[in-house]
Amino acid sequence: MSDITGTARWTGPLDGLIALVTLLVLGNLLSDLALDVKYGWDVRVNCAAVDAHASGLDPYFVKNLKGTQLSYPYLPVTLDAFRPLCAGGWLVDHYRGVFLLLAMLCGLLLPGVGRDRGGVRDIALRVLWALGAFVGFEWVSASGNFTLLSGTLSAAALALLLRVPAPGADDDRSFGLRVLGAVLLGLVASFKLVYSPVLAALYLLPLPRRQKIGLMAAAAAGLVLPVLLSMLLYPDLFSSWLLAMRGQIPDQHSIYVVDTTPSLLLLAQGALDHLGLGRSKPVVFIAYALLAVVLLLGPLALVVLRMVNRQAGRDGTFPARLDRWLIDHRGEALRITALAMVALYLCAPRLKEYAFFEPALYSAILIVDLPAAALAAVLMSGVAAPALVALAGLSIGDSFVQLAAALVCFWVMLWAEYVASAQVVRAAGVEPAQLSRAEGF
Numbered sequence: 001m002s003d004i005t006g007t008a009r010w011t012g013p014l015d016g017l018i019a020l021v022t023l024l025v026l027g028n029l030l031s032d033l034a035l036d037v038k039y040g041w042d043v044r045v046n047c048a049a050v051d052a053h054a055s056g057l058d059p060y061f062v063k064n065l066k067g068t069q070l071s072y073p074y075l076p077v078t079l080d081a082f083r084p085l086c087a088g089g090w091l092v093d094h095y096r097g098v099f100l101l102l103a104m105l106c107g108l109l110l111p112g113v114g115r116d117r118g119g120v121r122d123i124a125l126r127v128l129w130a131l132g133a134f135v136g137f138e139w140v141s142a143s144g145n146f147t148l149l150s151g152t153l154s155a156a157a158l159a160l161l162l163r164v165p166a167p168g169a170d171d172d173r174s175f176g177l178r179v180l181g182a183v184l185l186g187l188v189a190s191f192k193l194v195y196s197p198v199l200a201a202l203y204l205l206p207l208p209r210r211q212k213i214g215l216m217a218a219a220a221a222g223l224v225l226p227v228l229l230s231m232l233l234y235p236d237l238f239s240s241w242l243l244a245m246r247g248q249i250p251d252q253h254s255i256y257v258v259d260t261t262p263s264l265l266l267l268a269q270g271a272l273d274h275l276g277l278g279r280s281k282p283v284v285f286i287a288y289a290l291l292a293v294v295l296l297l298g299p300l301a302l303v304v305l306r307m308v309n310r311q312a313g314r315d316g317t318f319p320a321r322l323d324r325w326l327i328d329h330r331g332e333a334l335r336i337t338a339l340a341m342v343a344l345y346l347c348a349p350r351l352k353e354y355a356f357f358e359p360a361l362y363s364a365i366l367i368v369d370l371p372a373a374a375l376a377a378v379l380m381s382g383v384a385a386p387a388l389v390a391l392a393g394l395s396i397g398d399s400f401v402q403l404a405a406a407l408v409c410f411w412v413m414l415w416a417e418y419v420a421s422a423q424v425v426r427a428a429g430v431e432p433a434q435l436s437r438a439e440g441f
Contacts, residue, residue: 014372018125021379024387025132031391032142042354043095043144045070047086053079053237060240062252071244071253074146074191076234077226082146096141099148103137103357106130106155110364111162113334122368129364132383133409134402135390136356145354150188155361157184161205161215162334162365175211182215186222194348195358196223201340204304206326206333209319262403263351264291288349295407296343303418304336311421335417338365342410346403356402366413374416382409 032039049059049072057064059072059079074082085091091098107127131137140148160181163174182202189196199219203212230238243249260266268287272278308318308325315321326333341362348355360382367378386405390396 014376017376017379018128021132021383021387022128024384024391025128028135028138028387028390029131029141032138037142039142040092040095040144041068041070042146043092044068045072046074046082046144046146047089047092048072050079050082050086054083058237058240060237060244061249069253071249073245075226076230076237076241078191079234079237085149092144095144099141099144102148102152103127103130103140106152106361107364109152109155109159110361111159112368113162113331113338113365119368125368126364129367129383130357130360132387133360133363134356134382134405135386135396136354136358136360136402138390139352139354140357143354145352146191147354147357150191151357151361153184153188154358157181157188158338158361158365161185161202162337175207178205178207178211178215179218182218183222186219186224187226189219189223190226192355193223194350195345195355197347198341198344199223201337201344204326204333204337204340206330208327209323260398261351262353262400263349264288264295264347264403265349267291267400267403292347296347296410299411299414300336300340300343303414307332307336307418307421311424332417332421335366335369338362339410339414339417342406342413346406346410351403353396353402356406359406363409363413366417370413370416371420374412377412378409381405381412 045065045068048065048068051066052059052064059065062069062071065072104127107130108123110126110130112122137148139145140151158181160177163177182199185202186199189199199216202215202219205212205215207215230241240249265284265288268291269278269284272280272284272287277283304322305318307329308322311325311329316324326336342359345351345359345362363378363382367375370378382405386396386401389401396402
């Protein structure tokens with residue numbers, strides 16, 4: 001992506017910035033350990049639900065869960081899937097160490113899509129980003145949320161989906177691995193269905209259209225399978241799960257009544273409340289959709305449109321030109337796919353603090369290819385700023401600090417990709433004036 005070499009990216013002031021950011025991340029995680037707070041509430045809820053189910057009780061009724069007032073959010077089929085993890089109470093007592101190791105594993109699993117995909121420093125930077133970006137992992141570690149488990153599966157899925165085959169590799173075997181990755185990504189989306197639109201980003205993979213549609217179908221199958229199994233094998237529990245998700249079980253925690261989240265939907269709701277329009281659901285939805293388009297989906301679509309028009313010409317329909325451009329520009333296509341996943345995830349109407357760990361993983365694929373200035377910008381806005389806010393003792397949970405940091409990093413990464421694409425065009429002999437006229441600037 002960048003014309004700056006891997007060595008140049010790690011010299012001078014940038015090295016000092018990376019070291020400082022690393023210290024901030026470690027200091028932020030260690031500061032939590034020093035506080036007199038009983039952490040790990042989510043892992044206790046999840047394992048209490050598993051224990052209640054094993055005892056023949058309905059785990060979606062909070063009164064059946066020992067030691068918590070929070071509800072269990074996952075599909076019934078997960079109760080048996082999580083049972084080995086919760087056996088003996090070991091995970092509840094040691095989840096912090098386990099989660100730290102899994103987060104580091106995520107950084108190791110994530111694929112590289114640039115020219116230098118095996119550098120130790122690049123791997124270290126991805127690990128740093130997974131641990132520190134948007135303080136998502138800090139919230140996962142504090143709460144003990146099983147988002148860490150879904151994140152590990154996501155990293156494995158991305159390693160299969162965004163892999164760059166070795167020269168001469170078997171294309172059929174490569175596609176088979178991508179199918180496995182798509183199914184795995186669909187299973188991850190089934191944990192929290194609100195994030196399932198991320199699967200649409202698979203269309204941007206550098207593959208023939210038929211294969212991309214096949215991958216999306218495989219991902220949809222992975223998404224639907226746990227729901228169908230829950231309906232067929234656990235009909236009573238599935239009904240309770242629906243009631244819990246709708247907030248229709250009285251006198252207990254409900255995500256729709258109690259929880260506030262740093263999402264675009266809540267941002268739109270808050271803005272309209274000040275104008276006296278917050279009670280109108282259609283108006284709130286329209287404002288939320290406009291925010292998603294203006295802040296995320298619109299810029300992404302505009303950049304992709306201009307990249308395709310200037311590199312693939314204007315012959316034929318846009319879908320055909322898009323497919324041709326994706327295949328002809330494999331590295332750019334893989335990075336655009338990761339950016340689309342970030343954008344679609346951040347558009348989710350419910351975005352909990354710990355959920356920012358997931359877009360951190362998607363964007364970790366991109367940061368090692370950024371030029372020095374862009375890399376410094378995302379480290380400052382995505383890691384240093386949220387960490388400093390947290391270390392200062394200010395409440396991130398009641399603000400939009402995480403969302404703002406993620407948006408800034410998305411814009412920087414998208415702009416860096418656009419600029420790099422323009423540099424490729426200029427290197428191919430297209431003059432800037434010609435480029436401007438072709439793009440309609």
